[in-house]
């Protein structure tokens with residue numbers, strides 16, 4: 328196996344849509360969306376190159392025997408349930424869906440800086456619970472209102488991380504283990520953010536940064552590869568496993 332390559336790659340998606348819906352999106356929204364056909368071809372290709380694993384499996388085993396990967400979705404869109412789940416099941420691919428509780432509770436009428444500005448595109452709590460009941464799906468935290476965490480006061484951080492975790496757990500009836508930083512690029516989180524995430528009891532935190540990493544040391548800065556529609560699955564995987572890993576490539580928020 329190429330040394331430049333992580334033995335565990337995490338892929339980041341947001342929305343998975345039928346072609347007609349994808350075509351009707353703005354260019355900004357398209358940057359965070361893939362079509363159902365694309366998602367299926369990506370999983371098919373990944374299934375030939377990786378073992379699909381849950382985040383919990385990977386952090387508890389840590390063996391390098393065969394490249395492993397994990398699929399993640401940020402923000403919690405209805406299409407994750409409607410369109411992505413059947414394909415995840417077809418390929419037995421575990422996935423983590425990171426949700427911002429105020430989006431799910433409709434405490435925010437207009438989402439900002441997300442891949443859809445329509446609050447109705449986000450999952451409801453009933454739908455988050457339905458996903459949580461699926462064996463392959465794990466729900467993770469993505470803060471309360473999707474702010475840039477490095478810009479917040481200590482009290483605001485507790486609200487966005489610790490209290491948000493509690494709200495999600497109360498709705499699911501069990502604890503959650505994994506967090507993804509909103510936006511997730513360099514500078515959107517800092518040492519205080521990481522400390523608050525650890526204090527809250529999260530076991531991992533995912534970024535939106537591609538880099539070579541050490542799973543034993545970097546559990547609170549897990550790199551992720553942002554998958555885009557305009558590259559073939561083959562090109563995307565080649566990109567992930569090659570130069571992006573070496574140059575600490577900064578991804579889109």
Ligand SMILES: [Zn+2]
Nearest residue numbers: 401402509510
């Ligand atoms: Zn997000």
